[in-house]
Amino acid sequence: MDNPIHRRCTTLRGLVVLVAAAAVLLLSPAAVTPVASHNDHGVHNNYLVLVRSAYEYDKKVHQNVSSWHASLLASVCDSAKETLAADPSAMTRLIYSYRNVVNGFAARMTPEELEKMSKMDWFDRSLPEQTYHLLTTHTPEMLGLTGDPNRGGLWNTSNMGEGVIIGILDDGIYGGHPSFDGAGMKPPPAKWKGRCDFNKTVCNNKLIGARSYFESAKWKWKGLQDPVLPISEGQHGTHTSSTAAGTFVPNASVFGNGLGTAAGMAPRAHIAFYQVCYEQKGCDRDDILAAVDDAIEDGVDILSLSLGHEDAIDFSDDPVSLGGYTAILNGVFICAAAGNTGPSPATLVNEAPWLLTVGASTSDRRFVASVKLGDKVEVDGQSLNDPNTTMGDPRPLVHDADGMCANENVLMAQNITGKIIICDAGGVVSTEKAKMAKRAGAAGMIVVIPEVFGPVVIPRAHAIPTVQVAYAEGQKIKEFMQTSRDATATFVFKGSMFKTPQSPMVAPFSSRGPNRRSRGILKPDLIGPGVNILAGVPSIEDVELAPDAVVPRFDIKSGTSMAAPHLSGIAALIKHAHPTWSPAAIKSALMTTAEPTDNLRKPIADVDGKPATFLAIGAGHVNPQKAIDPGLVYNMTAVGYVPYLCGLNYTDQKVSTIIYPEPPVSCANLSRLEQDDLNYPSITAILDQPPFTATANRSVTNVGAASSTYVVEVEVPASVKVEVNPTKLTFKAEDEVLNYSVTITSADGRAPASPVEGQLKWVCGKYVVRSPLLVVAGARQA
Template sequence: MDDPIHTRRIALPCLGLRVAAAALLLLSPAAVTPAASHNDHGEHKNFLVIVRTPYEYDKNLYKNVSSWHASLLSSVCDSAKETLAADPSAITRLIYSYRNVVNGFAARMTPEEVDKMSKMDWFDRALPEQTYHLLTTRTPQMLGLMGGRRPGDGLWNTSNMGEGVIIGILDDGIYAGHPSFDGAGMKPPPPKWKGRCDFNKTVCNNKLIGARSYFESAKWKWKGLRDPVLPISEGQHGTHTSSTAAGAFVPNASVFGNGLGTASGMAPRAHIAFYQVCYQEKGCDRDDILAAVDDAIEDGVDILSLSLGHEDAIDFSDDPVALGGYTAILNGVFICAAAGNTGPSPSTLVNEAPWLLTVGASTTDRRFLATVKLGSEDELDGESLNDPNTTMGEPCPLVRDLADGTCANENVLKAQNITGKIIVCEAGSAVSTAKAKMVKGIGAAGMILVTPEVFGPVLLPRPHALPTVQVSYAAGQKIKAYIQTTKGAAKATFVFKGTTLNTPQSPMVAPFSSRGPNRRSRGILKPDLLGPGVNIIAGVPSIEDVELAPKAEVPRFDIKSGTSMAAPHLTGIAALIKHAHPTWSPAAIKSALMTTAEPTDNQRKPISDVDGRPASFLATGAGHVNPQKAMDPGLVYNMTATGYVPYLCGLNYTDQKVNTIIYPEAPVSCANLSRLEQDDLNYPSITAILDQPPFTATANRSVTNVGAASSTYTVEVDVPASVKVEVNPTKLTFKELDEVLNYSVTIKSANDQAPTGPVEGQLKWVSGRYVVRSPILVTTGAGKDAPATRQP
């Protein structure tokens, strides 16, 4: 049964003397602690209040945890007459009472009330409100899920497409009527499912089994935000991520004829439980995120997917993704999170906790080719989502925006008279689809969009209101030089060539994908691995900023890019593994994905960055996901949730912060535990920080046999000559399944000095067809990392 505070429509007041009588209708008499009356003229803000771990509520005194939290809140705050007269809604002060993810509650308080609360013996800390942000037809085939020509071949056959697995997705809304969420042929969810659907009963089905929204905290910050429960908003982002993870088969899906094929998610028979925590142009409130994870765990989800994060490196004990993620794995729930979209700068990662699978973004091997044919007869390739049947005809005059080049000033463009011309625009900060609508309205015949230099060869085409070709920065410079030299006589036309597959040098690291090192735990390599995140076709309510012909069918698929698109790919693949191996822990699934990831592209060369050089481990993690190999990894690095506790102590977290993270586990004292250094965490990757003489580090690992019962694995190590690596023992002989064996890796500087920069190598345990690979990253642990030295 839902806790009355956590059911959003029932909210308890902060009990002052004037409102105590009304509160008695909701609380047992013992829950009411009278507050000293005062005038709370201060500004009310949302706070997450953490209660000190030793304090727990007396079940004989309080009927539930909400009653107890309400009594704690009412003991320090009051709603004065003046405040209530000005804003009657101010009576509602307790927002959420958390049951699983944290020992505490969310409430609206004044600074004066927070100060008074800080003097209570049960109080640990109050965290001010914080906003987080939201960070296909080809990828199932590219990743080897389909096998042959018929759906159901390949890995989908092995995993039965994730049947019976429940995926919980936290995002900005979902278009429930989308064909990707058709429940035809789906079995009912398993009996453990306890969630609910806030859409009407005709919308939810055996595919979309749950839909709930959370806005109790967000509504106080964003005036005008109404209760979105009925209906939950039809989010572009949430529909796209949900259909990527577990969308049903939809034939003849495309974006205006591009990428035509049968669309599906990674786990087409998995169930979707949707939790709306984000709102368009407003973001995602921390306290709402915590409330959604709290409910999702009790609802019975198997996997959680979060394509959201905060750009700052937030303490694990304050971060809702880290807090909720720990409680999730404590309950056997696998959690997948996006790495962030602020690359290629270093130290830009989000969602860094080691119990999360942190996913960076890569390109796919599909392009939507289009050519800019200049009057000089030069042809420059780019990409476009215009219908491949579109023709431009005779060349048109070619011009540039003579202001700042970004085509952002409508008045300047009108003065230039761009009617009937193709205009060249720098990408700039404005949304390209909005630019296209504007230049079309002025009369332009077409647009060339020049990508920023940092993107290299990676192009992110969008559907536009007029014929548009996106070109690389290098191609853009050639076009602009041609305009300059022809002195007003430049002309161009477009040739739309449609979809091409098997592009060389794929995958490549997406330029926007956030990079390590891990700011909160430098001894843990992040991101963990890469998944497809560039130009992903998946479901949407409709395509934005594109004008359709009268009575034209509304397009239900669109192309989007970001680590937000990469994370649900791994979410769905994890669901396939969960179905095939239902007893595997979240750590075992994570290990299987990482140790089988590919470090090379489709030309068997190291995965490259957009500058053409091999990408560093701080961009790729363990490599690019290989679902087929992950299903049968041979060995796994297994862990329970409690295995992270000594690691947290080793990070020098206070006991209270450790206990905040591991709640509702019993409190611990780090003084009574053996602290675990970061390199000793049983992680599938290995990071050695050599910052102190004698510049030596030893990492200890345990591997569990999930491959052949009787097998022997031999170690292979590839590292540059600047470091030496010793593994003990060099062979692991298993006699049965689930047997656990240990080994140690000693990494030392070859010249007894600190490395001058990151050093990259790899350790592999090899037995017949099994290759269990761990990247090795050696760093000094200080400052920003220079380009890495790697083993060829």
């Protein structure tokens, strides 16, 4: 097996000479290309170079795929003669040689070299460098993981995910965090082939792997050197890792808030960490591909990616899609964040149907504080100040001149010493505003959340006592200030409160559908906790601590980045309980058991108070207790996506790029599959032309009682008619597969003016296998 490489052309001189003498490509002796000899002073950029699917390396000539890729690069790059006085580091040319995720390599070349390479028979296409971004307790109890298994507690049923390996791609991990203590953990399974580049005292039976990938990223970011340690102490990566599989840590809190025992979703699962992102620098596509390449060979069971690109990138160009397909081809479940650019429509990322795409929801816990006005009226908000903090006597309330408290000179000039200043969001982050207000002498700060966030408040720890309030509550405070001659207020810190009504609710930032690359596939797939999640960090940012203070190791963070590891950990629980299930079966179990209603049994609400649409919640909110025993699953193998990709009118070469290392395909020789016929747990019908009818075909596999009969129930508005055939599914054995079809027709013979939502349920006793049913107008093609 080829070892992972981060190789430099200068270290390949002997190899290049050998290749120059005997370079033979697979198809023809005519493909032999002599090494170019030139003095290269051009501008260098990083490119992902994809090799045509018909080409592969000759094992008689090349020791491994890396040496083959080096020979291809050497055909246009004479590394031995390369001298770049202006940029000596550009002597590194071959960045990554990929073995699993794509047929290709990442390299550093000039435009002239790339132009020459593009004329080679083996060359398919090149993609310029691209930067991806991170998409940034109480939830185990909220999700029903704790407690008596007879009452739905899932940890006992699934043994907390013991033996399952979760691979996390993120921005670094603090290996010494108590969430990654290996005490009581069994060694990883024998299949684990990864490595830990920390020293031996850091890695253990919990954190079994730690590697970093920066060979591509460092070319963009001057000064980014090889870390002193292989992994940086990332806030984001530590938080996501401990959310997915952190072990039990008692007395965890944020300044006394959320006090309790912290644990991840799968406390006995193993963590393999792959750093592909760097603070304020993003995540390079080629580094992401390299990490997935290695993770698959290392033996991970689950991959969790809280990163993405805001553009709707073609599946054949996107590292998450490319790596994700190879992952499921190897039986690895892959979970990805939906993005944080909501609530605008068509903003979600990671749209490929073989990924579980996760949006974010609120939990039922709030960190309550109130602004007690001089007229004794209390305005509710949230705060991470210690609940034991007392503000004392009322203080004068003051405005900032520009409303946003973003200019320290203005704050200094306003004489806010000893006063409470009210600030609108914007300009700079509120934690920076608190620091400036503290230097100006303010006693406290009120932050008014933007109106688009509705009632959702995301508190942060601040340098001075601070209460964050929703927009509507902020207007009440401002009105009080306008109508009172000497407006005063004080703060009352109340700490954590649970069972918040109307929970969960869709997070305002959670990206929404429709799916831009494949409109016939509903995305996101479902939502999970992603607001105010308490999990591990190296230390709390933006708060000045006393010299002798204990460094806090937990913090509150929000984002679909926080939702994705919840689902990754829950998938690990299911994987432990059902080790033979495919990634598609696990995904189906999570989706068909998801809840469309909140804790008041009303439809899950959006931040405007109206019922959230399927484009915001997908199948609904995750319900782990039901997902472990779903009754039926919509199963499929990786090869089942090939006719679907052909149906999207992808070229043969693009399809072959996606499904690599499977053999190349010819769509002309396959039956193309319409999007609505993909065996997906949700159903989207596109009524785009007369007679405005569509038929979706599905197959379900029995994973419940061997002998069982399911009866269909359909709930749709009168504007569409739905016919299911057959209306009963009678199973006689476990793993038996039965088929059905759903025909959706516009009731008035016209395309729907707006999306129509309904649901299809197969019901058998305790089992309710639910699929959201979405009907839309528009082009059938993505």
